[in-house]
Amino acid sequence: MASSQVLSFTRTAIGQKALVAVTGIILYGFAFFHALGNLQVFLGREAFNQYAEMLQSMPKLVWATRLVLLVALITHVVLVVRLARRAREAKPAHYRFEERMDPSEGILRRYARQTMLLSGLIILAYIVFHLMHLTVGAVPGLFFVRGMAYENLIYGMRTPWVAGFYLFANLLLGLHLYHGCRALFQTLGLRHPQWDRRSFAMALSITAVIVGTNVIIPIAGLTRLVGGELPEDPQEVLRTGEEKHTVSE
Amino acid sequence: MGETIDLKLHVWRQSGPNAPGRFEDYTHYAKAIPTHASFLEFLDIVNERLILAGIEPIAFDHDCREGICGMCGVVINGRPHGPRKATTTCQLHMRHFRNGEEIWVEPWRAKAFPIVKDLIVDRSAFDRIIQAGGYITARVGSAPDANAILIPKQVAEEAMDAAACIGCGACVAACPNGSASLFVAAKLGHFNSLPQGKPELDRRVLGMVTQHEKEGFGGCSNHYLCEAACPKEISVKWIAKMNRDFIRASLRYAPPVERKEGYG
Ligand code: HEM
Ligand code: FES
Numbered sequence: 207m208a209s210s211q212v213l214s215f216t217r218t219a220i221g222q223k224a225l226v227a228v229t230g231i232i233l234y235g236f237a238f239f240h241a242l243g244n245l246q247v248f249l250g251r252e253a254f255n256q257y258a259e260m261l262q263s264m265p266k267l268v269w270a271t272r273l274v275l276l277v278a279l280i281t282h283v284v285l286v287v288r289l290a291r292r293a294r295e296a297k298p299a300h301y302r303f304e305e306r307m308d309p310s311e312g313i314l315r316r317y318a319r320q321t322m323l324l325s326g327l328i329i330l331a332y333i334v335f336h337l338m339h340l341t342v343g344a345v346p347g348l349f350f351v352r353g354m355a356y357e358n359l360i361y362g363m364r365t366p367w368v369a370g371f372y373l374f375a376n377l378l379l380g381l382h383l384y385h386g387c388r389a390l391f392q393t394l395g396l397r398h399p400q401w402d403r404r405s406f407a408m409a410l411s412i413t414a415v416i417v418g419t420n421v422i423i424p425i426a427g428l429t430r431l432v433g434g435e436l437p438e439d440p441q442e443v444l445r446t447g448e449e450k451h452t453v454s455e
Numbered sequence: 456m457g458e459t460i461d462l463k464l465h466v467w468r469q470s471g472p473n474a475p476g477r478f479e480d481y482t483h484y485a486k487a488i489p490t491h492a493s494f495l496e497f498l499d500i501v502n503e504r505l506i507l508a509g510i511e512p513i514a515f516d517h518d519c520r521e522g523i524c525g526m527c528g529v530v531i532n533g534r535p536h537g538p539r540k541a542t543t544t545c546q547l548h549m550r551h552f553r554n555g556e557e558i559w560v561e562p563w564r565a566k567a568f569p570i571v572k573d574l575i576v577d578r579s580a581f582d583r584i585i586q587a588g589g590y591i592t593a594r595v596g597s598a599p600d601a602n603a604i605l606i607p608k609q610v611a612e613e614a615m616d617a618a619a620c621i622g623c624g625a626c627v628a629a630c631p632n633g634s635a636s637l638f639v640a641a642k643l644g645h646f647n648s649l650p651q652g653k654p655e656l657d658r659r660v661l662g663m664v665t666q667h668e669k670e671g672f673g674g675c676s677n678h679y680l681c682e683a684a685c686p687k688e689i690s691v692k693w694i695a696k697m698n699r700d701f702i703r704a705s706l707r708y709a710p711p712v713e714r715k716e717g718y719g
Contacts, residue, residue, distance in 0.1 A: 213665045215705040219634070219674025220664060220698055289674050296633030296673030299564045302465075302478070303533025308683050319678055389677040395699020397692060 219292065222285045227393040229282040230386055236275055237379070238412050241419035247432055251356045258355035283330060290323055318385040325382040332375035339368070349440045356433070361440050363427025372424040380417035387413050460549065461486040463557040464501065466513055472569050472577075478559065484508070485558075490550035494537060495520060495527060497549055498560075514573040522546040522686065525621030528628070529574045530561040535625035535684040543623065543686040563624050565633035567671045578624050580670040581638060587666035588659035589642045591651055604650055617644035619687040626681035626689075632673030637681035639667050640693035647700060657704035664701050 215221035246257050261268060308316075318325075335345070340358055343350030348368065349361035363369045387409030391397050396405065426432040436443060464485035469476030484504040488497050495517050502512035518526035522543040529544055531537035537547045552558065560574065568576040606614075618641075626637035643660055646652030652659070675694055682691045 213668055215702075218664055218668050218701070220701045221705065223674055223676070224698065224702055289676065293632035293634070293673035293676070296566050296671055297564065297631060298566050301530055301533045301561055301564060302559045308680075319676075322676070385677070392677050392691070392695045393675075393698060395695045395697075395702060397695040 219289060222289055223393050226282055226285050226289070227390040229278040229285075230390055232274065232278040233282065234383070234386070234409075234412065234416075236271070237416045241416045244423060245419055247356065247359060247423060248426075251433075251435075254356040254359075255354065259353070262353075279330075279333070283326070286323065286326060314381075314384065318381045319389075322382060322385055325378040328375060328378050329382060332371065332379075335371065351444065354443075357436065357440070357443055359423075360427055360433030360436055363424050363433075364430075366428060369424035369428040373421055376417055376420035376424075379420070380413060383413040383416070384410075458490045458550075459487040460490060460552060460554040460556075462488060462497075462552060463555065465557070465559045466501075466574070467561040468513070468573055469562075469570055471572060476570070478561075481505070488549050490548070492549045493520065493545055494529075494531070494547040494549065495545045514571075514575050516575050517545060520545040523621060525623040528563060528623045528625055530563065530628055532557075532559055535563065535628040536623075536686050540683075541686055541688050543621075546686075563628035565627045565630075565672070567633065567635070568624060568627060576624070578622075580672070581622050581624065581635070583670065584635070584639060584663050584666045585642065588655075588662035589646070591646065592655060606649060610648055614645055614648040617641045617648065617689065617693055620645070620685075620689055621687060623686065625684045625686060627672065629680040629684035630673065630675075631678055631680065632676060634673040634675050634681075635667055635670075636672075636675040636694050636697070637685065637689055637691065639663050640691075640697035641689045643697050643700065644693040647696070656700060657708040658710075660697065660700045660704050661708060664697070 216225065243257060243261075247254050338344045339348060339350075339362055340355070343352065343358070348365065350358050363372070388406055390409070391402070391405050423432070462482070462485040464481040465478045466481055467476055468479045481501055484501045485497075488500060492500065495515070498513060498515055505512050515529060516526050518524045520527070522545060525543075527544040528536055531544070531547075536542060536544050537551075539547050539551055562568075562570050562574045563576045563578075565576075567580045568578055571577050620638060620641035622638060624635075624638070627633060627635045630636075643663060646659060647656045677691075679691050682689065
């Protein structure tokens with residue numbers, strides 16, 4: 207057996223795909239805890255801003271997490287693009303009729319697996335936008351004051367196109383993960399008739415929490431269901447905010 | 456002679472590997488086809504008529520014509536081996552088509568399966584994958600006593616399911632990535648499930664997966680169209696096992712060291 211010339215793990219499609227799955231799980235895990243944290247927006251301004259401050263008080267943890275996520279995201283995207291290019295090379299010509307509908311496969315499932323690269327790229331654009339919006343505060347025209355996480359979020363979501371983009375991107379994330387939460391067990395070989403249904407149900411529940419939270423927040427913000435107590439004009443918040451600052455100092 | 460049907464037939468014609476190919480309309484030669492004919496017999500009938508008309512007959516692969524050798528296989532209306540589940544082209548019968556139905560016939564399409572002529576593709580990549588590990592190095596004898604090596608019924612049945620692969624290449628033809636994962640996984644699964652194959656599991660999976668890459672097949676992205684197209688209904692669960700075995704082998708395998716003469 208040609209064992210002396212075996213390709214190194216990361217040069218094979220299986221190895222690359224395993225890394226896609228592992229980095230996918232890392233991103234999955236972050237998205238889950240991030241969503242749980244964000245649910246605190248429903249506890250009100252105090253609680254949410256305190257939570258944000260609490261995170262900011264642990265810069266080492268924050269930066270370590272950012273580093274891991276950045277490496278995971280880059281690895282995920284680079285490998286996925288490489289795999290897609292390779293797949294395209296391996297299938298240079300197409301059939302007169304493209305893939306026929308297999309009636310046993312649901313429409314959602316079929317659509318999800320066919321659009322992984324597209325949904326992924328839109329998610330990537332969304333991640334960049336989201337960071338620019340609420341971490342860096344560099345989206346022109348959108349309210350941002352460092353330390354006012356609650357206000358930044360609420361005023362952002364009151365802008366219809368912003369809420370719409372958050373909504374759209376998170377529905378796509380749901381589609382991405384609908385394929386992903388089945389695929390990752392297959393890719394890593396973690397399948398067994400005894401576990402298959404349970405592991406899929408678990409991954410699907412986590413997906414539901416992520417997508418549910420991320421979809422409810424923009425809707426609640428846009429309809430004033432959450433943050434309705436904030437004045438329509440953000441400048442007022444700034445003024446009262448300054449007053450409070452001077453009072454507390 | 457029973458029922459016959461007329462078909463609107465389009466067939467991919469390509470005179471050689473690098474020649475340009477195109478669909479030819481053979482509707483004129485596809486009339487009065489007996490519904491009892493298999494799809495290959497249908498092509499035979501068309502070919503006889505083409506020959507009489509002075510046209511070169513369509514080249515297509517076939518051998519056993521009973522669904523066990525894996526030699527036949529064309530894409531019919533976008534589906535490898537045609538519309539019937541778990542059926543090779545040679546076992547597909549014309550009664551499954553409607554009178555007047557339009558049929559487009561093409562070869563398997565994948566970079567690793569270059570077209571030889573018309574509907575024939577070169578599948579020798581599969582042979583080289585088998586050479587890279589699809590065997591047991593030591594001769595283990597032929598048909599041992601049934602109770603000499605104890606294999607649980609469940610394991611024997613599953614290994615048999617994997618061994619049902621006839622190597623036709625429909626999985627590659629169906630895969631949007633041109634991947635042969637299902638073929639490789641079935642061959643690996645067959646050997647690696649059984650005690651005779653287990654000692655060489657790591658080397659086998661590393662060798663065959665490496666060869667699969669070198670042949671220019673794509674990777675699996677879990678579309679599972681291979682399973683749907685497979686005439687032997689090989690399950691994609693074998694791909695999961697291949698992935699697991701490959702990951703494990705990559706982590707732990709060290710090639711055997713040359714033993715020095717004598718001791719010490
Ligand atoms: C929050 C961010 C993300 C999460 C949680 C995530 C999660 C996952 C998971 C779990 C998988 C399944 C792995 C497998 O098939 O075994 C996957 C696959 C994939 N991801 Fe992502 N992903 C994210 C972002 C992205 C981005 C930004 C892209 C950009 C291109 C992307 C593109 C893909 C593609 C194309 C696949 C399929 C790979 C294949 O089957 O060959 N993902 N993702
Ligand atoms: S000719 Fe042997 S399987 Fe079809």
